[in-house]
Amino acid sequence: MLNILSVGLGGFIGAVCRYLIGLIPINETANFPIKTFAVNVIGCVVIGIVTVVAAKNTSLNSHMLLFLKVGMCGGFTTFSTFALETANLMKNGNLMISFLYVLGSVLVGVGVIFAIECFTMK
Numbered sequence: 001m002l003n004i005l006s007v008g009l010g011g012f013i014g015a016v017c018r019y020l021i022g023l024i025p026i027n028e029t030a031n032f033p034i035k036t037f038a039v040n041v042i043g044c045v046v047i048g049i050v051t052v053v054a055a056k057n058t059s060l061n062s063h064m065l066l067f068l069k070v071g072m073c074g075g076f077t078t079f080s081t082f083a084l085e086t087a088n089l090m091k092n093g094n095l096m097i098s099f100l101y102v103l104g105s106v107l108v109g110v111g112v113i114f115a116i117e118c119f120t121m122k
Contacts (some may be wrong), residue, residue: 048074
């Protein structure tokens with residue numbers, strides 16, 4: 001039960017932070033989604049730091065790791081988890097799998113949304 005609460009509280013905080021960043025009045029004249037890009041990069045930095053610290057300090061509380069990695073980073077952006085999994089695949093020598101994972105995730109993810117929008121926006 002404590003695991004669920006750790007993830008839920010972290011997810012709440014991460015999602016609220018994501019929402020608040022979306023409210024920042026930035027003029028996106030170039031049509032580049034800078035706020036989403038920034039959220040994804042920040043999420044990657046945070047999950048990367050947490051992972052490195054956890055690997056070097058095995059006495060860290062498992063509930064804190066769930067709170068930070070799954071909850072906060074997951075609520076903030078799932079891209080951070082995607083990036084961590086891809087980096088781990090590459091680090092472990094699974095370059096082809098990491099390439100297929102990235103390519104497949106992007107193509108399938110964007111393709112599904114594009115298809116849904118195309119078929120429902122007629």
